[in-house]
Amino acid sequence: xxxxxxxxxxxxxxxxxxxxxxxxxxxxxxxxxxxxxxxxxxxxxxxxxxxxxxxxxxxxxxxxxxxxxxxxxxxxxxxxxxxxxxxxxxxxxxxxxxxxxxxxxxxxxxxxxxxxxxxxxxxxxxxxxxxxxxxxxxxxxxxxxxxxxxxxxxxxxxx
Numbered sequence: 001x002x003x004x005x006x007x008x009x010x011x012x013x014x015x016x017x018x019x020x021x022x023x024x025x026x027x028x029x030x031x032x033x034x035x036x037x038x039x040x041x042x043x044x045x046x047x048x049x050x051x052x053x054x055x056x057x058x059x060x061x062x063x064x065x066x067x068x069x070x071x072x073x074x075x076x077x078x079x080x081x082x083x084x085x086x087x088x089x090x091x092x093x094x095x096x097x098x099x100x101x102x103x104x105x106x107x108x109x110x111x112x113x114x115x116x117x118x119x120x121x122x123x124x125x126x127x128x129x130x131x132x133x134x135x136x137x138x139x140x141x142x143x144x145x146x147x148x149x150x151x152x153x154x155x156x157x158x159x
Contacts, residue, residue: 026098090120
């Protein structure tokens with residue numbers, strides 16, 4: 001279970017990310033199920049963006065599988081006025097970034113991958129430490145060890 005403190009920490013990470021990459025216009029952490037975890041998305045409906053991210057992620061995972069390219073790592077959409085980039089954030093979440101069209105895409109990827117990894121570590125650790133009542137706590141995993149994700153969450157933060 002993710003606590004209010006965990007959510008504040010995720011939100012602080014999103015805001016730091018927007019400071020490091022000034023061309024970002026929004027940042028959202030969401031579950032792969034399309035539910036918002038935390039957001040800093042002025043002018044954009046976070047619930048709608050989270051739902052669209054989940055839908056796009058589903059199609060992208062299937063496309064990556066169908067082409068034999070392995071587990072999905074990230075998704076980049078380029079529009080006339082900017083970018084939408086989605087990165088894995090642990091086992092069950094994603095980080096979606098909105099950026100102006102003048103963003104340095106290499107920098108966007110570098111910072112997005114790093115932030116996705118940090119958000120994922122925080123959320124995965126929160127779930128492992130706070131099990132549901134009546135269940136045993138999850139055993140911590142070695143972050144370097146490969147762990148095959150479930151079909152609907154098949155993403156990776158490896159660069």
